[in-house]
Amino acid sequence: MAEHTAAKKPQMPSAFDLLNIESLLSEEERMVRDTVRRFVKERVNPVIGEHFEAGTFPRELIPEMAELGLLGMHLEGYGCAGLSAVSYGLACQELEAGDSGIRSFVSVQGSLAMFPIWAFGSEEQKQKWLPRMAKGEVIGCFGLTEPDHGSDPSGMLTNARRDGDSYVLNGSKMWITNGGVADLAVVWAKAEDGIRGFLVEKGTPGFSTSDIKHKLSLRASVTSELYFDDCRIPAENMLPNVKGMRGPLSCLNEARFGIAWGATGAHRACYEAALEYAQTRIQFGKPIGGFQLVQQKLAIMATEFVKAELLALQLGRLKDAGNIHPVQVSVAKRNNVREALKTAREARSILGANGITLEYPVSRHMNNLESVYTYEGTDDIHTLIIGQAITGISAFS
Amino acid sequence: MNIVVCVKQVPEPTGTNRIDPKSLRILREGVDSVLDPADEFSIEAALQIQEANPGTNVVVVSMGPDRALEAIRRGLAMGANKGVLVSDANLAGSDALTTAKVLAAAIKRENPDLVLCATESSDAYTGMVPGGIAHHLGLPLLSYAKKLTLAGGKVQIERQTEAGFQRVEAQLPAVVTVTGSINTPRYPALKGIMQAKKKPVDQLTAADLGFSPEQVGEKGAKEKVLGWAPAEQRKAGTVIKDDGTAATQIADFLAQLKVI
Ligand SMILES: Cc1cc2nc3c(=O)[nH]c(=O)nc-3n(C[C@H](O)[C@H](O)[C@H](O)COP(=O)(O)OP(=O)(O)OC[C@H]3O[C@@H](n4cnc5c(N)ncnc54)[C@H](O)[C@@H]3O)c2cc1C
Ligand SMILES: Cc1cc2nc3c(=O)[nH]c(=O)nc-3n(C[C@H](O)[C@H](O)[C@H](O)COP(=O)(O)OP(=O)(O)OC[C@H]3O[C@@H](n4cnc5c(N)ncnc54)[C@H](O)[C@@H]3O)c2cc1C
Numbered sequence: 001m002a003e004h005t006a007a008k009k010p011q012m013p014s015a016f017d018l019l020n021i022e023s024l025l026s027e028e029e030r031m032v033r034d035t036v037r038r039f040v041k042e043r044v045n046p047v048i049g050e051h052f053e054a055g056t057f058p059r060e061l062i063p064e065m066a067e068l069g070l071l072g073m074h075l076e077g078y079g080c081a082g083l084s085a086v087s088y089g090l091a092c093q094e095l096e097a098g099d100s101g102i103r104s105f106v107s108v109q110g111s112l113a114m115f116p117i118w119a120f121g122s123e124e125q126k127q128k129w130l131p132r133m134a135k136g137e138v139i140g141c142f143g144l145t146e147p148d149h150g151s152d153p154s155g156m157l158t159n160a161r162r163d164g165d166s167y168v169l170n171g172s173k174m175w176i177t178n179g180g181v182a183d184l185a186v187v188w189a190k191a192e193d194g195i196r197g198f199l200v201e202k203g204t205p206g207f208s209t210s211d212i213k214h215k216l217s218l219r220a221s222v223t224s225e226l227y228f229d230d231c232r233i234p235a236e237n238m239l240p241n242v243k244g245m246r247g248p249l250s251c252l253n254e255a256r257f258g259i260a261w262g263a264t265g266a267h268r269a270c271y272e273a274a275l276e277y278a279q280t281r282i283q284f285g286k287p288i289g290g291f292q293l294v295q296q297k298l299a300i301m302a303t304e305f306v307k308a309e310l311l312a313l314q315l316g317r318l319k320d321a322g323n324i325h326p327v328q329v330s331v332a333k334r335n336n337v338r339e340a341l342k343t344a345r346e347a348r349s350i351l352g353a354n355g356i357t358l359e360y361p362v363s364r365h366m367n368n369l370e371s372v373y374t375y376e377g378t379d380d381i382h383t384l385i386i387g388q389a390i391t392g393i394s395a396f397s
Numbered sequence: 398m399n400i401v402v403c404v405k406q407v408p409e410p411t412g413t414n415r416i417d418p419k420s421l422r423i424l425r426e427g428v429d430s431v432l433d434p435a436d437e438f439s440i441e442a443a444l445q446i447q448e449a450n451p452g453t454n455v456v457v458v459s460m461g462p463d464r465a466l467e468a469i470r471r472g473l474a475m476g477a478n479k480g481v482l483v484s485d486a487n488l489a490g491s492d493a494l495t496t497a498k499v500l501a502a503a504i505k506r507e508n509p510d511l512v513l514c515a516t517e518s519s520d521a522y523t524g525m526v527p528g529g530i531a532h533h534l535g536l537p538l539l540s541y542a543k544k545l546t547l548a549g550g551k552v553q554i555e556r557q558t559e560a561g562f563q564r565v566e567a568q569l570p571a572v573v574t575v576t577g578s579i580n581t582p583r584y585p586a587l588k589g590i591m592q593a594k595k596k597p598v599d600q601l602t603a604a605d606l607g608f609s610p611e612q613v614g615e616k617g618a619k620e621k622v623l624g625w626a627p628a629e630q631r632k633a634g635t636v637i638k639d640d641g642t643a644a645t646q647i648a649d650f651l652a653q654l655k656v657i
Pocket of ligand 2: 403405416421423461490491492494496513514515518524527620625
């Protein structure tokens, strides 16, 4: 007879890691995550509420983020850390657990401004800009969206006319993260041979910016309009190695990957605040977390959080294997932002009146996520990308 | 110049250690293990010396289970050059004396000019290991350093006391224990984390260091932990309901304690 061995008593998982995703991470990945988590806890969380309220970006953190290696962290060489995709994702998750504005800054710098130079720039452009951008000495922005062209950027009006050794840019870009603080704008414009990327330095005659005021979302992030009025730049400021929408779209694909991860950070922060509140807030003589309706909300949040994390992790593994399709990024961006937003709203309700204040992170995240829902391809657009992929029929044309 | 920093992997400090009632050892299962936060100060101190004296070699040394490699990696990610892990099932259950003896043997191989330890670990906090290391290496020990400077082949420290500090110096090589007020440890940079896995780590057993199984671990221990009990719970505080006189009541209470 087989000896009866008592089954090992399964260990109760942590409320924040119900499926033991921790066990799927390498030592290096955990170290990256823990380092960024600590940075956010010690440096971002104490100041972010104030910045959100004031509508300012915490510029004082840029040198620290640079020293940590967060700027261009997933790029190889040129003073960049060269992280794996999963480590990059984990860092985005932690940054956005602090604030979507901080993660946006890092995404724009690394994935939207540095990445196109790294991927499509000449060697001189790379040498000139990337090390200083990694050090945070040069801040970048990415100008694709225009006042009349958001979801369909290929219809852009901004144009670049070749004139001898120069290009002359005309047009405007709208909703540009970091625009007003950027030293270098990566601008996508129509040239004679198609859409091209141009590097426009701050202070170039004909180039001006104005910051968008009265935002109720991503308040701790600068969003600006860029204007080009016969703005003359040297011809060598064009990114030589890409033409057409592939240029901006491949940048967006990098950044959307970070957003799919980042949203899980805001998700976790809201769930964490709601769980703690539910366990300590007493009404009708017991913690509100003891009521079935509240437990249901928390159980759904916890489940959706862990699902979103698994989705992000698989996306990261695909990317690290060099085998990721843009539609997979759409699946994750759409799901993870949408679910984070739902959790933020439910968490807000659990916190009652406290939920509407800046004392707790929930409303801030909730409002931020409205931007995240819209930028880098709206929820609708990603839905249609997935729809096209699975039916083979484009809803766009 | 060679600096050895002794680092320990400890259960994430959360205020209370859970102790296994059977083995009377600290429970490490199911608790996140981290590089002892106390050790980050000594690593930082070493790295600051390294920055001021290019060419300085910083080695992090740990004795512990294989998992302690993570603590070493964190030290390497912060900027240390090399790690040494003494790991061996025979070492389990070592007392402070044995720990010091084994660590001293591992440290000696690195030919150090300076050995840095935390004042006490965050888990078992006997504070005995650094003294033991100094003894076995035959080196002077300067304790409780809140400031550390090197000059002319000597190490000088400001030794934290309750009343202020004392200035003490010793000829190198020497062992120094540092306190948490000596510096602000850096975050390991992401680039450092990526480089850490390429840095060398020597893995040694007790036998490699010339110890027989009887000399170390539970068998070699000269002390024995007999038991433990939680500290007596403090009485619940007094709750004053504010009926308009709460401020006066609190002031009276503090005056009675001669606090104000
Ligand atoms: C805070 C913030 C920061 C930003 N940062 C940047 C940046 O750094 N760089 C940059 O280039 N852009 C940036 N953007 C712009 C962002 O990418 C655009 O807002 C986004 O692409 C949507 O464009 P739109 O706002 O013009 O909306 P529109 O495209 O006008 O869409 C309006 C609505 O119509 C829906 N819709 C549009 N087309 C379809 C369709 N075919 N089928 C179904 N529904 C459709 C959309 O889903 C949406 O609900 C930022 C936006 C915000 C809010
Ligand atoms: C409840 C309990 C009580 C104990 N009581 C005693 C006792 O009374 N006498 C006794 O001999 N043992 C005792 N032990 C065992 C003893 O704690 C361990 O043997 C341990 O090696 C001593 O470490 P420490 O954490 O106290 O070191 P400390 O002396 O507090 O550590 C100071 C510094 O020395 C260095 N260091 C210490 N350990 C290591 C290591 N493994 N690797 C690298 N560097 C290190 C670190 O820099 C550390 O910060 C006890 C253990 C427990 C769980």
